[in-house]
Amino acid sequence: MSEGDVFAALANPTRREVLRLLLERGEQPVQRLADHFEMRRPSLSEHLRVLKDAGLVTEQPVGRQRFYSLRPEPLRQVADWLGPYEQFWRARLADLREVLDGLPDD
Protein backbone atom coordinates (compact mmCIF):
# COMPACT_ATOMS: atom_id res chain seq x y z
CA MET A 1 0.00 0.00 0.00
CA SER A 2 1.49 3.33 -1.01
CA GLU A 3 1.05 6.79 0.44
CA GLY A 4 -0.72 7.76 -2.77
CA ASP A 5 -3.46 5.21 -2.16
CA VAL A 6 -4.27 6.73 1.22
CA PHE A 7 -4.39 10.25 -0.17
CA ALA A 8 -6.51 9.15 -3.12
CA ALA A 9 -8.90 7.38 -0.75
CA LEU A 10 -9.25 10.50 1.39
CA ALA A 11 -9.74 12.79 -1.59
CA ASN A 12 -13.41 11.78 -1.89
CA PRO A 13 -16.03 13.35 0.44
CA THR A 14 -18.20 10.22 0.60
CA ARG A 15 -15.24 8.16 1.71
CA ARG A 16 -14.28 10.74 4.33
CA GLU A 17 -17.87 10.63 5.59
CA VAL A 18 -17.67 6.82 5.82
CA LEU A 19 -14.54 7.17 7.95
CA ARG A 20 -16.27 9.75 10.14
CA LEU A 21 -19.24 7.41 10.70
CA LEU A 22 -16.96 4.50 11.55
CA LEU A 23 -14.97 6.71 13.90
CA GLU A 24 -18.04 8.00 15.74
CA ARG A 25 -20.27 4.93 15.68
CA GLY A 26 -17.75 2.12 15.58
CA GLU A 27 -18.21 -0.98 13.45
CA GLN A 28 -21.09 -0.74 10.98
CA PRO A 29 -22.82 -3.22 8.67
CA VAL A 30 -22.67 -2.22 5.03
CA GLN A 31 -26.46 -1.82 4.81
CA ARG A 32 -26.53 0.77 7.59
CA LEU A 33 -23.83 2.75 5.82
CA ALA A 34 -25.77 2.52 2.54
CA ASP A 35 -28.92 3.80 4.31
CA HIS A 36 -27.00 6.77 5.67
CA PHE A 37 -25.89 7.83 2.23
CA GLU A 38 -29.15 6.92 0.48
CA MET A 39 -26.84 5.32 -1.99
CA ARG A 40 -27.18 2.11 -3.92
CA ARG A 41 -25.12 -0.63 -2.34
CA PRO A 42 -22.92 -1.25 -5.39
CA SER A 43 -21.85 2.43 -5.39
CA LEU A 44 -21.06 2.36 -1.70
CA SER A 45 -19.28 -0.98 -2.07
CA GLU A 46 -16.94 0.62 -4.58
CA HIS A 47 -16.03 3.34 -2.05
CA LEU A 48 -15.57 0.71 0.66
CA ARG A 49 -13.28 -1.26 -1.65
CA VAL A 50 -11.07 1.81 -2.19
CA LEU A 51 -10.92 2.40 1.58
CA LYS A 52 -10.09 -1.25 2.17
CA ASP A 53 -7.35 -1.24 -0.48
CA ALA A 54 -5.84 1.81 1.21
CA GLY A 55 -5.88 -0.07 4.51
CA LEU A 56 -8.26 2.46 6.10
CA VAL A 57 -11.08 0.03 6.87
CA THR A 58 -11.31 -3.67 7.61
CA GLU A 59 -14.15 -5.95 6.53
CA GLN A 60 -15.55 -8.68 8.76
CA PRO A 61 -18.27 -11.06 7.53
CA VAL A 62 -20.83 -11.85 10.24
CA GLY A 63 -23.49 -14.27 9.03
CA ARG A 64 -24.85 -12.83 5.81
CA GLN A 65 -23.72 -9.31 6.65
CA ARG A 66 -20.40 -7.59 6.19
CA PHE A 67 -19.24 -5.25 8.95
CA TYR A 68 -16.75 -2.46 8.38
CA SER A 69 -14.53 -0.82 10.96
CA LEU A 70 -12.01 1.98 10.89
CA ARG A 71 -8.32 1.18 10.73
CA PRO A 72 -6.66 4.53 11.46
CA GLU A 73 -2.99 3.52 11.22
CA PRO A 74 -2.46 4.73 7.60
CA LEU A 75 -3.70 8.18 8.64
CA ARG A 76 -0.49 8.55 10.57
CA GLN A 77 1.40 9.17 7.36
CA VAL A 78 -1.10 11.90 6.50
CA ALA A 79 -0.84 13.52 9.92
CA ASP A 80 2.95 13.32 9.76
CA TRP A 81 3.61 14.18 6.13
CA LEU A 82 6.47 16.46 7.05
CA GLY A 83 7.62 14.10 9.80
CA PRO A 84 10.48 12.50 7.88
CA TYR A 85 11.98 15.89 7.01
CA GLU A 86 11.60 17.09 10.58
CA GLN A 87 13.32 13.96 11.89
CA PHE A 88 16.10 14.48 9.37
CA TRP A 89 16.75 18.02 10.62
CA ARG A 90 16.50 17.08 14.29
CA ALA A 91 19.16 14.43 13.76
CA ARG A 92 21.35 16.86 11.80
CA LEU A 93 21.03 19.52 14.53
CA ALA A 94 22.13 16.94 17.10
CA ASP A 95 25.17 16.18 14.93
CA LEU A 96 25.88 19.91 14.58
CA ARG A 97 25.93 20.21 18.37
CA GLU A 98 28.51 17.40 18.56
CA VAL A 99 30.72 18.97 15.89
CA LEU A 100 30.59 22.32 17.72
CA ASP A 101 31.39 20.70 21.07
CA GLY A 102 34.55 19.26 19.50
CA LEU A 103 35.73 22.55 17.95
CA PRO A 104 37.95 25.17 19.61
CA ASP A 105 36.16 28.49 20.25
CA ASP A 106 38.71 30.51 18.19
Next chain:
Amino acid sequence: MTESTAIALDQFLPHPPAKVWRALTDSDLLARWLMPNNFRPVLGHRFSFRTTPRPGQGFDGLVHCEVLELDEPRRLRWAWRGGRLDTVVSWTLVPEGRGTRLFLEHSGFDPDDPVQRGTFTLLDGGWRSHVWRRLEQTLTALP
Protein backbone atom coordinates in the same frame (compact mmCIF):
# COMPACT_ATOMS: atom_id res chain seq x y z
CA MET B 1 -2.52 27.01 6.23
CA THR B 2 0.88 28.30 5.17
CA GLU B 3 2.41 26.87 8.32
CA SER B 4 1.65 23.42 6.97
CA THR B 5 4.20 23.91 4.19
CA ALA B 6 7.17 24.56 6.45
CA ILE B 7 9.20 22.95 9.19
CA ALA B 8 10.45 25.25 11.92
CA LEU B 9 12.89 24.07 14.57
CA ASP B 10 15.18 25.84 16.97
CA GLN B 11 17.95 24.72 19.24
CA PHE B 12 20.14 26.36 21.84
CA LEU B 13 23.85 25.78 21.23
CA PRO B 14 26.33 26.66 24.03
CA HIS B 15 28.70 28.22 21.52
CA PRO B 16 29.11 31.79 20.28
CA PRO B 17 27.37 32.81 17.02
CA ALA B 18 30.70 33.21 15.18
CA LYS B 19 31.52 29.57 15.85
CA VAL B 20 28.06 28.34 14.89
CA TRP B 21 28.35 30.43 11.72
CA ARG B 22 31.63 28.67 10.93
CA ALA B 23 29.98 25.24 11.24
CA LEU B 24 27.26 26.44 8.85
CA THR B 25 29.54 27.94 6.22
CA ASP B 26 32.73 25.84 6.17
CA SER B 27 32.41 23.07 3.59
CA ASP B 28 34.40 20.53 5.60
CA LEU B 29 32.52 21.26 8.82
CA LEU B 30 29.16 21.12 7.00
CA ALA B 31 30.15 17.70 5.68
CA ARG B 32 30.67 16.49 9.24
CA TRP B 33 27.15 17.16 10.47
CA LEU B 34 25.06 17.55 7.31
CA MET B 35 26.29 16.04 4.03
CA PRO B 36 29.32 16.11 1.72
CA ASN B 37 29.10 19.27 -0.37
CA ASN B 38 30.91 21.85 -2.47
CA PHE B 39 29.54 24.84 -0.58
CA ARG B 40 31.35 28.18 -0.66
CA PRO B 41 30.16 31.20 1.35
CA VAL B 42 29.47 33.34 -1.71
CA LEU B 43 26.10 34.91 -2.47
CA GLY B 44 24.58 33.25 -5.55
CA HIS B 45 26.99 30.31 -5.40
CA ARG B 46 25.38 27.10 -6.66
CA PHE B 47 26.41 23.97 -4.85
CA SER B 48 25.11 20.54 -3.98
CA PHE B 49 24.87 18.13 -1.10
CA ARG B 50 25.44 14.47 -1.91
CA THR B 51 23.42 11.77 -0.23
CA THR B 52 21.88 8.37 -0.95
CA PRO B 53 19.87 8.24 -4.22
CA ARG B 54 16.24 7.11 -3.92
CA PRO B 55 15.27 6.20 -7.50
CA GLY B 56 11.72 5.22 -6.44
CA GLN B 57 11.09 8.84 -5.41
CA GLY B 58 12.81 10.34 -8.44
CA PHE B 59 15.74 11.49 -6.32
CA ASP B 60 19.27 11.05 -7.72
CA GLY B 61 20.97 11.74 -4.39
CA LEU B 62 21.97 15.33 -5.18
CA VAL B 63 20.39 18.26 -3.37
CA HIS B 64 20.89 21.25 -5.64
CA CYS B 65 21.38 24.38 -3.63
CA GLU B 66 22.09 28.06 -4.08
CA VAL B 67 23.20 30.66 -1.56
CA LEU B 68 20.24 33.07 -1.44
CA GLU B 69 21.28 35.10 1.58
CA LEU B 70 24.54 35.46 3.46
CA ASP B 71 24.50 37.87 6.40
CA GLU B 72 27.37 36.89 8.71
CA PRO B 73 26.84 35.89 11.50
CA ARG B 74 23.08 36.31 11.55
CA ARG B 75 21.33 34.74 8.64
CA LEU B 76 21.99 32.19 5.92
CA ARG B 77 19.49 31.01 3.34
CA TRP B 78 19.81 28.26 0.75
CA ALA B 79 17.59 27.12 -2.10
CA TRP B 80 17.15 23.38 -1.52
CA ARG B 81 16.03 21.41 -4.59
CA GLY B 82 16.08 17.71 -5.29
CA GLY B 83 13.70 14.95 -6.27
CA ARG B 84 10.20 16.41 -5.83
CA LEU B 85 11.36 19.22 -3.57
CA ASP B 86 11.80 22.85 -4.53
CA THR B 87 12.25 24.43 -1.13
CA VAL B 88 14.23 26.95 0.92
CA VAL B 89 16.31 26.34 4.05
CA SER B 90 16.88 29.36 6.30
CA TRP B 91 19.22 29.58 9.27
CA THR B 92 18.93 32.39 11.79
CA LEU B 93 21.45 32.84 14.61
CA VAL B 94 20.43 34.82 17.68
CA PRO B 95 22.85 35.40 20.57
CA GLU B 96 21.40 33.96 23.78
CA GLY B 97 23.34 34.16 27.02
CA ARG B 98 26.74 32.65 26.42
CA GLY B 99 25.56 30.78 23.37
CA THR B 100 23.40 30.92 20.30
CA ARG B 101 19.80 30.08 19.56
CA LEU B 102 19.78 28.59 16.07
CA PHE B 103 16.51 28.74 14.17
CA LEU B 104 15.96 26.50 11.19
CA GLU B 105 13.10 26.94 8.76
CA HIS B 106 12.64 24.58 5.86
CA SER B 107 9.84 26.09 3.79
CA GLY B 108 8.12 25.79 0.45
CA PHE B 109 6.84 22.24 0.58
CA ASP B 110 4.48 22.19 -2.34
CA PRO B 111 0.73 21.83 -1.72
CA ASP B 112 0.32 21.07 -5.45
CA ASP B 113 2.40 17.94 -5.06
CA PRO B 114 -0.08 15.04 -5.38
CA VAL B 115 1.14 13.42 -2.19
CA GLN B 116 1.12 16.65 -0.23
CA ARG B 117 -2.18 17.86 -1.68
CA GLY B 118 -3.97 15.02 0.07
CA THR B 119 -3.20 16.62 3.38
CA PHE B 120 -4.77 19.88 2.31
CA THR B 121 -7.91 18.11 1.10
CA LEU B 122 -8.03 16.35 4.41
CA LEU B 123 -7.72 19.57 6.37
CA ASP B 124 -10.43 21.28 4.35
CA GLY B 125 -13.85 22.06 5.69
CA GLY B 126 -15.33 19.68 8.19
CA TRP B 127 -12.13 17.76 8.60
CA ARG B 128 -10.58 20.70 10.35
CA SER B 129 -13.27 20.45 13.03
CA HIS B 130 -13.79 17.87 15.72
CA VAL B 131 -13.46 14.98 13.29
CA TRP B 132 -9.82 15.70 12.70
CA ARG B 133 -9.20 16.26 16.40
CA ARG B 134 -10.79 12.94 17.27
CA LEU B 135 -8.74 11.22 14.60
CA GLU B 136 -5.63 12.75 16.06
CA GLN B 137 -6.62 11.50 19.51
CA THR B 138 -7.18 8.06 18.04
CA LEU B 139 -3.78 8.17 16.37
CA THR B 140 -2.10 9.37 19.53
CA ALA B 141 -3.57 6.46 21.44
CA LEU B 142 -2.16 3.93 18.99
CA PRO B 143 0.91 1.97 20.06
